[in-house]
Amino acid sequence: MNRLFKYVYAVRRVGNRIKAWHRPTYYIIKWTLFGTIFVGVFFAL
Numbered sequence: 310m311n312r313l314f315k316y317v318y319a320v321r322r323v324g325n326r327i328k329a330w331h332r333p334t335y336y337i338i339k340w341t342l343f344g345t346i347f348v349g350v351f352f353a354l
Contacts, residue, residue: 328335 324335327338
């Protein structure tokens with residue numbers, strides 16, 4: 310679990326840095342990622 314958290318925390322830091330830099334870009338990336346995951350799960354079935 311600790312090994313996984315190291316990578317999750319690194320991604321979170323990048324997300325926070327993008328959010329502090331330019332909030333609209335952060336939300337575009339966030340929802341694109343969610344959409345990609347949703348489509349991947351939906352079409353994998």
